[in-house]
Amino acid sequence: MSAKKLFIQTLGCAMNVRDSEHIIAELTQKEDYSLTEDIKEADLILINTCSVREKPVHKLFSEVGGFEKVKKKGAKIGVCGCTASHLGEEIFRRAPYVDFVLGARNISKITQAVKTPKFVGVDLDYDESEFAFSDFRNSPYKSYINISIGCDKHCTYCIVPHTRGDEISIPFELIYNEAKKAVEKGAKEIFLLGQNVNNYGKRFRNAHKKMDFSDLLNALSEIENLRRIRFTSPHPLHMDDKFLQTFSQNEKICKSMHMPLQSGSSEILRAMKRGYSKEWYLDRALKLRELCENVSISTDIIVAFPGESEGDFEDTLDVLEKVRFEQIFSFKYSKRPLTKAATMPNQIPEEIASKRLTILQNRHAEILDEITKKQENQIFEVLFEELRANNAVAGRTDNNFLVQIQGSEEMLGAMKQVKITNAKRMVLYGEIV
Ligand code: SAH
Ligand code: SF4
Ligand code: F3S
Numbered sequence: 001m002s003a004k005k006l007f008i009q010t011l012g013c014a015m016n017v018r019d020s021e022h023i024i025a026e027l028t029q030k031e032d033y034s035l036t037e038d039i040k041e042a043d044l045i046l047i048n049t050c051s052v053r054e055k056p057v058h059k060l061f062s063e064v065g066g067f068e069k070v071k072k073k074g075a076k077i078g079v080c081g082c083t084a085s086h087l088g089e090e091i092f093r094r095a096p097y098v099d100f101v102l103g104a105r106n107i108s109k110i111t112q113a114v115k116t117p118k119f120v121g122v123d124l125d126y127d128e129s130e131f132a133f134s135d136f137r138n139s140p141y142k143s144y145i146n147i148s149i150g151c152d153k154h155c156t157y158c159i160v161p162h163t164r165g166d167e168i169s170i171p172f173e174l175i176y177n178e179a180k181k182a183v184e185k186g187a188k189e190i191f192l193l194g195q196n197v198n199n200y201g202k203r204f205r206n207a208h209k210k211m212d213f214s215d216l217l218n219a220l221s222e223i224e225n226l227r228r229i230r231f232t233s234p235h236p237l238h239m240d241d242k243f244l245q246t247f248s249q250n251e252k253i254c255k256s257m258h259m260p261l262q263s264g265s266s267e268i269l270r271a272m273k274r275g276y277s278k279e280w281y282l283d284r285a286l287k288l289r290e291l292c293e294n295v296s297i298s299t300d301i302i303v304a305f306p307g308e309s310e311g312d313f314e315d316t317l318d319v320l321e322k323v324r325f326e327q328i329f330s331f332k333y334s335k336r337p338l339t340k341a342a343t344m345p346n347q348i349p350e351e352i353a354s355k356r357l358t359i360l361q362n363r364h365a366e367i368l369d370e371i372t373k374k375q376e377n378q379i380f381e382v383l384f385e386e387l388r389a390n391n392a393v394a395g396r397t398d399n400n401f402l403v404q405i406q407g408s409e410e411m412l413g414a415m416k417q418v419k420i421t422n423a424k425r426m427v428l429y430g431e432i433v
Pocket of ligand 1 (some may be wrong): 052053074157158159160195196233234237260262300301302331332333334336337
């Protein structure tokens with residue numbers, strides 16, 4: 001029985017989910033903590049924060065204010081992650097009851113942070129690419145694995161390079177051993193993480209054999225009993241022919257590609273410093289559809305970037321029509337500190353941003369309805385991972401559709417052929433064949 005209890009809340013992207021797993025691993029294996037879901041009994045309350053848009057930053061301060069009210073006497077509060085990185089000590093000024101601040105690139109210092117009053121670890125040059133974290137995973141079937149840290153791209157709207165620092169690839173041996181260990185423990189799927197995964201191998205901390213992302217994918221796919229490989233996020237700029245071929249031909253790579261578009265206008269893409277044009281993006285996406293018949297393509301889109309005209313927005317809608325994404329994550333541009341776009345002229349009024357977002361989302365909903373209908377009577381292999389209400393289990397197809405069937409706990413971790421009997425926009429309902 002552990003003496004101390006840890007409560008952790010995770011905001012943001014998959015990289016934060018993995019960082020939280022690392023934090024839990026370090027604190028439960030090197031220190032005397034065990035996890036709790038009851039914040040009132042926690043000795044340590046952590047929030048792993050996201051800074052990518054303004055909203056989650058407000059959420060941080062309302063959340064820690066809430067923690068302070070319900071926490072038991074003597075319990076500590078730590079703020080980790082991306083907002084910790086760029087606000088640093090400012091967090092103590094706005095919330096004096098916070099005990100330590102640990103930035104996204106300093107997660108390996110967690111055991112030191114919990115023992116040092118008012119610890120601040122926000123060094124953006126800190127290189128933990130070769131740190132071997134203790135092992136903890138939320139899911140036994142699906143394992144997140146970091147393959148790089150940081151991002152050098154400095155897209156003009158994005159705060160991430162200021163929260164996670166420069167891009168450094170994690171050595172192949174560490175990734176391979178982690179993947180192999182996860183599979184030996186029962187993982188069927190590995191999910192590779194980085195801000196620009198297909199830029200893997202550009203820079204290592206120490207001398208390393210030459211290796212790009214396609215080589216990494218092929219090498220990992222050799223692991224026996226590993227069934228599926230997923231990854232996020234690849235960058236459209238680095239989608240060369242070798243990568244698209246590897247993706248299409250390697251059977252263990254799930255046929256679901258995230259291709260963050262951001263904008264369909266070449267002019268806006270230039271102002272965003274994305275490094276590709278509308279034509280390059282369309283060429284890559286349509287080539288991918290040609291090479292890989294059953295691929296699903298998802299994307300991220302920002303509307304109302306500074307200076308976005310009606311014509312620029314039409315270009316975004318045009319790409320939507322041509323690529324017919326299976327899934328979109330769409331956002332109104334949000335002004336972030338430390339970024340170039342924050343000081344650009346022609347910031348777009350809120351009403352126009354909202355209008356454009358609604359138009360985009362409504363049009364995508366129509367496309368998605370057509371895509372969804374086509375899935376009826378199709379047969380997919382599904383990895384079941386989640387229990388649902390009313391005796392149901394859910395999982396994902398290779399191309400990332402969510403499928404639900406009647407079933408119980410024994411189904412978790414199983415891979416089965418499922419025929420879709422009733423296709424809805426968010427869930428495909430089916431039965432095992
Ligand atoms: N490395 C990934 C993105 C990580 S951030 C990539 O390049 O695709 C996830 C998404 O948040 C981005 O793709 C972008 O669509 C969105 N985003 C980032 N900064 C934003 C901002 N300032 N306003 C609105 N959305 C933003
Ligand atoms: Fe942000 Fe651009 Fe880096 Fe993605 S590639 S994390 S959007 S700076
Ligand atoms: Fe992820 Fe948010 Fe940081 S999206 S990289 S947790 S700013």
